[in-house]
Amino acid sequence: MMDIRALHYFRTVAEFGSYSRGAEFLRISQPAVSRQIRKLEEDLGRPLFRRTGHGVALTEAGEMLRERAQTLFRGLEQARAEIRSGRRGLSGTIALAIPSGAGQWLLPPLVARFRALHPEVSLRVFGGFSGTLHEWLVRGRADIACVHDPLPQRGFRILPLAEEEVCLVGRPGSAALRRGHVRPADLARLPLILSSRANASRRLLDAWLEGTAPPETRIEVDDHAMLRALLRSGTGFAMLTRGGFAAEAARQELAGVPFRPRVTWTLSLVTAEEPARPDIVEPLIATMRAVTEELAAGGWPVRALAHDQTNGA
Structure with a gap:
């Protein structure tokens, strides 16, 4: 039977991507963490991590174990809360x-x-x-x-x-926004800031630009705060919902125009x-x-x- 403590150590190392940072967070020695995870690997007969230039990454078996461990620990947390509350x-x-x-x-x-x-x-x-x-x-x-x-x-x-309307968003006064609307074909000539992962904006953009030249510049950012900082600096443009930039528009930090024809998510x-x-x-x-x-x-x-x-x- 798997040791709950070993699973906890495994989950922490997976979250930090590093044995040393995981051990520091757990406030125990790195060798102790390594021993527990090694026992898990011996029990499963598969490696759970692979070394990278900056730490460790999960193997396919590690990904599977993390998914199951997440479910297990959340179930334990819920059971604890129910018991402490004295009622179901x-x-x-x-x-x-x-x-x-x-x-x-x-x-x-x-x-x-x-x-x-x-x-x-x-x-x-x-x-x-x-x-x-x-x-x-x-x-x-x-x-x-x-x-x-x-x-x-x-x-x-x-x-x-x-249902939310999608706009092209950038710094107020940008030439690309002066017409008051934008067409999908216009995006091929604009520096775009996108998420690196597959999401609605990436799927929509790929469909629009299929068979055409790629955009002038494609910056990939996976953080909303950094995305907005780049937009405010005038580095590029992004596709956001109207409600997604309403606060910045009210402060005149960002501006957006709708697509023509209208686009919604x-x-x-x-x-x-x-x-x-x-x-x-x-x-x-x-x-x-x-x-x-x-x-x-x-x-x-x-x-x-x-x-x-x-x-x-």
Whole structure:
């Protein structure tokens, strides 16, 4: 039987990508960490890490074990919360992965309302680009992922939440924005800042530019704060939802123009068809829908969608 302590050490090294940094975080010696992980590898008969120039990376077997370990530890955390609360019911922890643009609108009222309704449930929130968020869901790090235009996947269900308009965003006064709109063909001549991972903007751009010359410059950035810093500096342009840059537009730090013809992304909730804790997942989904409808009527530039659902193919 696998040692829970060894799995904890393994998960920490995987997160930091380094035995030394993992050991420092755990406040134990590196040889002790190495011994525990070596025992895991001997038990499984497969290496879990491979050396890189900057530390270690997971092997295919390591990736599989991390996914299972995430599920195990989250189940243990939820059991602990239920036992400490002295009752079963809506208690435990639920993890939500959400893009920063949507999160700026949704999270404050969502957290306030959900905590008021279910005070024994702890929310864990992850932010990032849609491709990364969906990957976290598949790996078991998140219970619900809020992503743009997700692709159907067996074992997961897609619940449309809202429709958002897409704009080309850059520094105010940029020549590319002066016409008041932009066409997809114009992007081939612009320096673009994109996520390195597959997400809605990358799929859309690849479809538009198929068979044409690549963009003038393509900068890949996987951090929303750095992306916005580059946009403010005039380094390039990005495709963002109208709500995703509304705060910077109000401060005149960024500006955006719509596409012609109009382009929209569907913001959807994705969760497993059989989630580990449906008693928590379903109430959170219901709360997110209610909050989205209220925000759409009160300032968030989206169109709330009906409560239909699509299952993975």
